[in-house]
Amino acid sequence: MTANAIPEGSGEAPVVQVRSLTVQAKAKKAPKKILDNVGMDFAPRSLTAVIGASGCGKTTFVRTLNRMVELTPGLTVSGQVLYLGQDIYSRSINPVLVRRRIGMVFQRPTVFPMSVFENAAFGLRLLHESDNEIDSAVQEALTRSGLWDEVKDDLDRSAFSLSGGQQQRLCIARALAVRPKVLLMDEPTSALDPMATQRVEATMRRLKEEIVLILVTHNVGQAARVSDRVAFLHQGRLVETGPTAEILERPREELTQQFVTGRFT
Amino acid sequence: MATVLDSVTYPHGLDPSDDLRRGNTARLRWRTGFDRWIGYLLPLLFLVALVPIADLVWYIGKTALPTLTFTVISSQNSFQSYNALGVPLISTFYILGLATVIAVAFGLFGGIATAEFLSESAAGWVRMSANLLAGMPSVIVGYFGYFAFVLYFGWGYAIIAGAFTLGFFMTPYIFRTADLAFSSIPRPIREAAYGSGARPVQYILRVGAPIAFPQILTGVFLAMAIGLGETAPIILTVATNVAVPTNLSQGATYLTYLIWTGFQFGPHSVELTLAFEAAFLIVVVVIALNIVVRVIAARFRRRLEGLYQ
Amino acid sequence: MSTTPAAGGEADRREPLPPLDSPPDAARRPRRGWKGWVGVIVPFIPALVPAAIVISVAVTLVNASGLHNFGWGFFLPGSSANPYGVAVEIVGSFLTAVPALFLSMILGLGIAIASVVYLPTFITRVLDPFVDLLAGIPSVVYGLWAFIVIAPIFGTVINPWAVEHLSFVPGFARSIIPPSPTTAGTGLPLAIIVLTLMALPITTLLIRDALRSIPKDLWESGLALGATRWEVMRRVGLRTGSRGIVSAAFLGFGRAIGETVAVAMVIGVDARFPVNVYDVTSTMAAFMFENLDSAESHPALLQNLAELALVLLAITLVVNLVGRRLVSHIYAGEVAGI
Numbered sequence: 001m002t003a004n005a006i007p008e009g010s011g012e013a014p015v016v017q018v019r020s021l022t023v024q025a026k027a028k029k030a031p032k033k034i035l036d037n038v039g040m041d042f043a044p045r046s047l048t049a050v051i052g053a054s055g056c057g058k059t060t061f062v063r064t065l066n067r068m069v070e071l072t073p074g075l076t077v078s079g080q081v082l083y084l085g086q087d088i089y090s091r092s093i094n095p096v097l098v099r100r101r102i103g104m105v106f107q108r109p110t111v112f113p114m115s116v117f118e119n120a121a122f123g124l125r126l127l128h129e130s131d132n133e134i135d136s137a138v139q140e141a142l143t144r145s146g147l148w149d150e151v152k153d154d155l156d157r158s159a160f161s162l163s164g165g166q167q168q169r170l171c172i173a174r175a176l177a178v179r180p181k182v183l184l185m186d187e188p189t190s191a192l193d194p195m196a197t198q199r200v201e202a203t204m205r206r207l208k209e210e211i212v213l214i215l216v217t218h219n220v221g222q223a224a225r226v227s228d229r230v231a232f233l234h235q236g237r238l239v240e241t242g243p244t245a246e247i248l249e250r251p252r253e254e255l256t257q258q259f260v261t262g263r264f265t
Numbered sequence: 266m267a268t269v270l271d272s273v274t275y276p277h278g279l280d281p282s283d284d285l286r287r288g289n290t291a292r293l294r295w296r297t298g299f300d301r302w303i304g305y306l307l308p309l310l311f312l313v314a315l316v317p318i319a320d321l322v323w324y325i326g327k328t329a330l331p332t333l334t335f336t337v338i339s340s341q342n343s344f345q346s347y348n349a350l351g352v353p354l355i356s357t358f359y360i361l362g363l364a365t366v367i368a369v370a371f372g373l374f375g376g377i378a379t380a381e382f383l384s385e386s387a388a389g390w391v392r393m394s395a396n397l398l399a400g401m402p403s404v405i406v407g408y409f410g411y412f413a414f415v416l417y418f419g420w421g422y423a424i425i426a427g428a429f430t431l432g433f434f435m436t437p438y439i440f441r442t443a444d445l446a447f448s449s450i451p452r453p454i455r456e457a458a459y460g461s462g463a464r465p466v467q468y469i470l471r472v473g474a475p476i477a478f479p480q481i482l483t484g485v486f487l488a489m490a491i492g493l494g495e496t497a498p499i500i501l502t503v504a505t506n507v508a509v510p511t512n513l514s515q516g517a518t519y520l521t522y523l524i525w526t527g528f529q530f531g532p533h534s535v536e537l538t539l540a541f542e543a544a545f546l547i548v549v550v551v552i553a554l555n556i557v558v559r560v561i562a563a564r565f566r567r568r569l570e571g572l573y574q
Numbered sequence: 575m576s577t578t579p580a581a582g583g584e585a586d587r588r589e590p591l592p593p594l595d596s597p598p599d600a601a602r603r604p605r606r607g608w609k610g611w612v613g614v615i616v617p618f619i620p621a622l623v624p625a626a627i628v629i630s631v632a633v634t635l636v637n638a639s640g641l642h643n644f645g646w647g648f649f650l651p652g653s654s655a656n657p658y659g660v661a662v663e664i665v666g667s668f669l670t671a672v673p674a675l676f677l678s679m680i681l682g683l684g685i686a687i688a689s690v691v692y693l694p695t696f697i698t699r700v701l702d703p704f705v706d707l708l709a710g711i712p713s714v715v716y717g718l719w720a721f722i723v724i725a726p727i728f729g730t731v732i733n734p735w736a737v738e739h740l741s742f743v744p745g746f747a748r749s750i751i752p753p754s755p756t757t758a759g760t761g762l763p764l765a766i767i768v769l770t771l772m773a774l775p776i777t778t779l780l781i782r783d784a785l786r787s788i789p790k791d792l793w794e795s796g797l798a799l800g801a802t803r804w805e806v807m808r809r810v811g812l813r814t815g816s817r818g819i820v821s822a823a824f825l826g827f828g829r830a831i832g833e834t835v836a837v838a839m840v841i842g843v844d845a846r847f848p849v850n851v852y853d854v855t856s857t858m859a860a861f862m863f864e865n866l867d868s869a870e871s872h873p874a875l876l877q878n879l880a881e882l883a884l885v886l887l888a889i890t891l892v893v894n895l896v897g898r899r900l901v902s903h904i905y906a907g908e909v910a911g912i
Contacts (some may be wrong), residue, residue: 068798073695086285096297097288100800110795113813122809123799128292171795178800300802307688308697313681314705314778317771321711321719374620383621393898394625400825400894401631401887402832403713404863408883409631411866412638433627440624494712496835501866521835524714528721528839544715555710559703 013085014041015212016065016102016182021079023060023069023236034060034075036236042182047208049215049227049244053259057236058216062184065214066102067095083182102182103175108191109167111159111174116151119159119170123178137177144210145173146203165196172203182212189222201226220260224248232256322548329545332538350542352509356517359510360427360499361492367432368439368488373481375436376443377469392444399437406434407501415502425513427503434498435488442484446477479565483558490554494547496521520547628891635887638880660861660882662845667857667886669762669848670837671830674769678826681770682777683819690785691803691811702782709775717839720768721760725840729758733852761854765841772833773826780825780901784818785811817900824897832890834859858886 023035035057042048050058063069065081067088080087088098100123112119120138129137138155142148147169151162159170168188175183185204189197204226207213217223223230224244231241232255240253251257379391410430420426450473458472499519505526510517520543527540685705689698788811796806812819842854845861856864862879869875 066798068794071794071797084284088285093285094289094293094297096800096802097285097293099798101285101288104795104798106791106795106798108791110789110791112792112796112810122796123801125809126296126799126801126805174795175799296802296805300804303804304688304692307684308693310681310684310688311701311705314685314708314771314774315701318704318708318711320723321715324719324723325715371620371623375623376621378618378621382618388621391621391625393895394628396898397891397894398624398628400828400832400890401628402834402859402890404834404859405631405635405832405883405887405890408638408862408866408880409634412634412880413630416638417634436627437624490710494710494714496712496714497863501863521712521714524718525835525839528718540718544718547712548715551710551712552707555707 012044015044015084016042016214017080017082017085018065019080019082021061021064021077021081023057023064024076024078026074026076031076033236035064037079038233038236038238040231040238040241042212042214043229044181044212045209046228047204047213047215047226048229048231048241049217049223050231050233051217051220051223051259052233054218055235056233058233059186061233062104062186062214062216065182065184066099066104068099068104070095100178101180102184103178103180104184104186105168105171105175105188107187109164109171111162111167111170114159115156116159116162116170117155120173120177122174127178137179138173141173141177142170144176144203144207145169146199146206147173163196165192165199168192168196168200169203172200176207180211182214183207185213185215187216187218190218197222220248232259234259322552325541325544325548329538329541333542333545350523350539350546353518353520353523353539353543354546355509356424357493357520360424360431360503360517360519361489363424363428363513364431364435364492365485365489367429368435368492369485371432372436372439372484372488373443376440376445377447377473379440379444380447381465381469381473388444392441395437395440395444398433399441403434403495403497404501406430407497407499409433410498410502420514422503422516423514424503424510424517427499427517427519428513430498430502431492431495434495435492438488438491439481439484442487443477443481446480446484447473450476479561483561483565486554486558486561490551490558494521494551496525500525632884632887635880635883638877660858660878660885662847663856663858663861663882664885665847666841666845666855666861667831667859669855670765670769670841670857671827673766674773674830675823675827677766677770678773678777678830679823681774682781682822682826685774685778686781686785687807687811689782691807705778706775708771709779713772713833713835714839716768716772717836720764720836720840724767725759725764727759728764732763733759737852760840760842761852762841762848763852765837765857768836768840769830769833772836773830776829777822777826780822781815781819784815784822787818788814821897821900824893824900828890828893828897831857831893832859832886834863838863858882862886 018038018040021035021038022033024031024033038061040048050061052058060069060075063072064077065088069075069077077089081089083098083101086093088095088102112122114122117138118125120141121134124134124137139148139152142151147166150166151157151170159167162170168191172183172185172188189200192200201222204213204215208226208228215223215227227244229241230244230247232239232247232251232253234255240247240251240256247256248260251260375391375395379388383391407430410426410433414420414426414429415422418426447469454472454476455468458468463472496519500522503516503519505516505518505522523536523543524540527534527536527538527543530536530540689702693701785807792810792814793806796810797803801809837857838860841856841860844854845856846854848855862882865875866879869879
């Protein structure tokens, strides 16, 4: 599928552009294509939901956007992922820097065995920022993540003392602390109860006014609630992408229609 | 004067497009470079472990092989002379064999009983005691054998004393493997057996044993490898009689004893030669047993994965 | 036997069934009999063997040592055959085991991190078992190799070099007693090296297990924040695996302090306080091992040795207890025989 560019006239250049992205796994007989010629753009201050059945490649897709796909052995990546016009896979680019600009939140809350403050400050400490900077950045991150009010009284308590939903919001704050322009979220609420899910979704709605969010979800309802655009992947191919309302109510492709109506919760 | 923490959005649109290049500061390059170089240096530490063992095996092999002729080991002479390996080999065989029988008797039943009959909390205590037993210095077990078997039981320096002492030393290794082997039999299989009305003995013999056998075998081999290399439990309980032992209450010698007595002699003395030959034989057998154990363990793991489907 | 319906008398002799809602009472439950009890108890007995052995060891040693009538005076000189008292051996044990533990932990950490983080799988699959193989080499063989191969290197190369260049460091100056040719190179440093090699497989294995069991998600979260592999391991990995690492330290120390024969072969023949780095000394285990046969005719020395054995036993039991408790799966390191 060719890229679905941002509609003309919006006036803003896309932050992330994916061109002909193909990911192959070395298999016994023939290389298996996990992603096949995917192309899309991501506009600033938007939330794009990537949906599809299990195994369709959506997790692999987002992992190519911050070069985490390199951690899985045996995969070849071809194509381009442009961040602000620059190919993040080019040899002269440091992947560590890419990951600071394009952050990621995982499915299970993965808080480090440290205090709440130290968790949020983790990325900043790597940059050797001054203590004042760190304090204010931590507060800012926790506020943006919607966790500040709940933890501000005791930032030194262990991160494990938080509930699951709070831990996940701490992970979001941790990722936000280094001020990424893009935040990748791989099914961040699938391990959370409905209340916690609501809170995280509220955070997502706030954040999409500021940065680019790319959300992988198997929950079409969630996509409907929070996203501006939806991309539907099927067996490694990008079937269709467009504004949320269009995709979910009037999809152009048969496959999309089947998936959306079968999974609407 | 952009700081590293850029503002969230630039007032006039997006960042300059070469952000990824500008952001690669000296500090970041240092961090990345350090990580790369540590990745080259740390693996070199493997050499610290591997070079000594390679040198050890090579040196012992190089010293022992030329003299390790067939006549030394097996000629008729070697069973009467004090200067050959025949007698120690037979003695070692006897003592180790007996010790293995004892260790299997105690360890196998104990391990199976722990896995099958004990509650989790009781099993925890028992397993801890097995670990403690495994962690006891060999000289302590040797002392126990001396005081208990040689003195109090009055057996004197005898093969039977040595076999029991060494056997007790080897027991926890067989115990642990038997326990682990039976504990890791998949639950559905166990429940199916008991659910069809099997009594514990029937389950153990007909269902558990075939499944657990390879793993228990590795435990026995491991224990034998350990028993072959032990010195203290033997020396403190078995005298140094060099004759071929004819009954259990006599003393006997052992391969490791040859090393212990011979190592301080001069370079071409009989004693030192025998020491190296004994060391060579022990190392070869121990390494072989270890390899066999690993191979069995790997194949067993694959079989067990099949059982889960 | 008549098949006619029972007469009234027989019917009365049959026991009446209990009413439906009454609880069964003890008299009506079938009694087990002694055979049944055996069937219940007997299976448990073999499981007690390890505990029984451990307890027997302790009891035997206590009995042999006559602790009840000897008291703790054996630490001090004068009361044992060793004119310095067993303090020498105890100090010697720690003087050798502690540096060996330190070295083997550092090496173990480095090797484990290299194996878990930096090296590709096909290499670690081959190299890791080699390090584990170190644990299988018997103590005597280590001692033989160290005595024949390494000690001369110390005696002819390292020690003279150190005397020439490092004599300003306290403890490295020339010893008053010139070493004899057979024992040149033996002593503390050689013992420490041998013990390091023998404790290394334990520390490496346990640390490697601890680091391998870090959840993949956690590791990737660290990387996704813009950290290098070293930074994630240092700041997150070591903390998460800290239990296993501490357990490695305890169990490695237990091995180092309990090592008998290899140490006895390289630590030198005389049991005295070492005056400098090149001097010989003794450890608890080595001393116990070497002197039991000469103690046969000296009951006092025998009791002393038994007391020393109790001290060593107590130390190893405590160290092993703490070390094993820290690891969640109670049979860590099982395949390598640790």
